[in-house]
Amino acid sequence: MTKDDVIDHFRVEPGYWFVPKLFGIGATPVTWQGWTLTLGFSILLVLDIVFMPEPIARVGVGIALAVAFLTICIRKTQGGWRWHWGLGK
Template identity: 50%
Template structure:
C-alpha cells in the first residue's frame, strides 16, 4: 500500500468529518471539524472525570457523553461503521 492509496482511503465526501478506520471497527477524524469535535469531547470528558464529586456522578455523566459522541461520530462517518481488513477495493 502506497502513501497515495492510504490518503485516498481517508478521503470523505462533503459534509462528513470522519473516515472509517482502515483496520478494525470505528472511525478516525480527517477534517478540522472532526479533530475539533474529538478535542472538545476529550476536554469535556477530562473535566467531568476531574471535577465530578463522586464516582457515581462521574460514571453517570461520562457514559451518556460517550454514547452521544459515538452516535455523533457514526452520523458524520462517510461509509459507516463495520469491521474492515484494509482499504476497500473497487
Template identity: 40%
Template sequence: MTGYWFRAKRFGWGVSPASWQGWVATLVVATLSVAIAFLAKRFGTAFLALLIPVLAIYVMLCVNKTEGGMRWRWSGEN
C-alpha cells in the same frame, strides 16, 4: 451539516477525524472527559451519569458522520 467529519480506520473498527469539525468534536469530548474525571474524586461513581451521555453522543456523531459507515474492516476494502 453536510460532509463527513470522520474517516474509517483501514483495519478493524474505529474512526479518526478527517475534517476540522471532527477534530473540534474530538477535542471537546476529550476536554469534557477530563473535566468530568476530576469530579470522580469528589462524587465517586456518580460522575458516570455525566460521562456516559457525553461518550454516547460522540459515538452517535461518529456513526452518522463517518465516510463509508461504521463496520469492521479487514484492509483497504470499501
C-alpha cells in the same frame, strides 16, 4: 496498497468529518470539525473525571458524553462503521 490508495482513503465528501479506520472498527477524524469534536469530548471527559464529586454522577456523565460523541461520530463517518481489513472493498 499504494500510497495514493491510502491518501484517497482519507478524503471525505462534504458533510462527513470522519473516515473508517483501515483496520478494525471505528473512525479517524479528517476534518477540523471531527478533530474539534474529538478534542472537545476529551476535554469534557477529563473535566468530568476531575470535578464531579460523586462517583455515580461521574460515571453517568461519562457514559452520556461517550454516547453523544459516538452517535455523532457514527453519523458523520463516510461509509459507516463496520469491521475493516485494510483498503479492500
